[in-house]
Amino acid sequence: MARFDGKVVLVTGGGSGIGRATAERFAAEGARVVVNSTSESSEKVAATLDGAIAIRADVSDADAVNAMVAEAVERMGRLDVLVNNAGAAAMGAPEEIDDATWRRILGINLDGTFHCCRAAIPHLEAAGGAIVNVSSTSGVGGDHAMSAYNAAKGAVTNYTRALALDLGPRGVRANAVCPTLTQTEMASGVFADEDKLGRFVARIPLGRAAQPEEVAAAIAFLASDDARFISGAMLPVDGGLGASNGQPPMT
16 A cells, blocks of 8 residues: 555654654555654654654754755655654643653644644645644543643644634644554653552453554554544544543443
8 A cells, every 4th residue: 555655744753652653654555654753763763764764853943944844845845744743741630740840742733733733834735735743541531649730731632623613624634533542662660560460451442552553553543534624633543431421341
């Protein structure tokens, strides 16, 4: 399958986890990928993909994002798909979250999505392109001890809807995926604790966590022409978690 032949895709947070799997998926489908991260991991991933380049940038820094998008378009000639995947999480009681932590979590997850969209929209409009934001099940419901992350991802969810309304008439689609627990470095603390992992997985009807490749497949679908009449959607990649009303099993 080569749904992205001739297309250029920018993946933020592409050095690991869902971002890396997404970069690999797009490359496998013919895209030339711009892999972003703040470390050498972006170069390592890009080196494994045909036609890919790496650009380091902190997405919470608007000037750095503007420079990244400009460089990507200059080097690749166009921009067809933006995947806003860069993210960070923190845990703690609401009154224990300090200003620096709050700003860091919102800066990467929310401000980063805004900065990248703002810089990329003119190029996506020229290409008739698409935006896929990586929100979360934490962006459609609350979690215990994750209020900053909930605030950031909830805002990403509704920002995606607003983008769909504003950009649809301009030929640009905007959607989001909402994954549950996924086996990535960010979630390593859960996977290292058998009790936590067991309690989490017990809530997922399919009985396991997601793999990064499964989230990447959903992202590629939303960015592809197979989803050409889908915009403003929040696609759960959650193994059925969101199907529950929260009540315990009674059998």
